Amino acid sequence: MTTMEYDRHRAEVAVQLGLLRGTLAGADLSATVPTCPEWTLGHLARHVGGAVRWAERLVATRATGDIPEEEVPGIRGPEGDDPAALDAWLAESAELVTKTLSGARADTAVWTWAESQSAGFWARRMTHEVAIHRADAAIAAGVAYEVAPDVAADAIDEWLEIVRYVQRTDPGDSAAELRGVGRSIHLHATDAPGLDAEWVIEFGEEGFVWRRGHEKASVALRGPLTEVLLAFYRRRSLDSGGVEVLGERGLLEFWLERASFG
Secondary structure, eight states: OOSSOHHHHHHHHHHHHHHHHHHHTTSOTTSEETTEEEEEHHHHHHHHHHHHHHHHHHHHTTOSSOOOGGGSTTTTOOSSOOHHHHHHHHHHHHHHHHHHHHTSOTTOBOOOSSSOOBHHHHHHHHHHHHHHHHHHHHHHHTOOOOOOHHHHHHHHHHHHHHHHHHHHHOTTSGGGGOOOTTOEEEEEESSOGGGTOEEEEEEETTEEEEEEOOOOOSEEEEEOHHHHHHHHTTSSOTTSSSOEEEEOHHHHHHHHHHOOOO
16 A cells, blocks of 8 residues: 555655755764664665665666675765765765666566565655655754655555565564554554544454554554654654653554564
């Protein structure tokens, strides 16, 4: 499920990279990223640019299998710590991925690690890869973070789809524990009524299911859409002041501890 079309996703990757470049401008690239403490801002920038270049190479070659990093041109970025060189590399990455995605359709066959084997998967995945890591960068740099409401809502949809996919395909992952009849979570964005930006997650014997909607649940995470997104992605604490938790907080914490990318 996605409420955004392919053309929007493929354009949004470059938009998000441009916003990331703005966040990094003038920042101390040696600063530790609190939400990814193993990284500095410089490492984060290289990770994001490298991920985009890897996805671009998959789409450009119509890959039928994974492509090793060492076979992706320019994936590691420029040598040294020159901020201008890093910024130019990110700008080049945006141009490259835009050109490649523009030459494909949503249903163009491309290898992915998920069910959807398409260019559309990578356009969407890279939109949110950059958008969420841009939040990491903003937190580290101490600057404001804003994201378009439809992008934020689609990011929550995608995250739920990813966690559900991991639960179905990897019994050893912590996501397998997200089950148990009679428990539910409600995500409620208070500032985006036109987007139907509410979600219900229901636990069952075989795992969980989810849908958009407003329903009473065991616990609710409530607040502005951006803050709900950041809390649900574990980028902000539940006690940050940006959201409120109503009901069984322990259930929400149980989810946050186990929801996984695999």
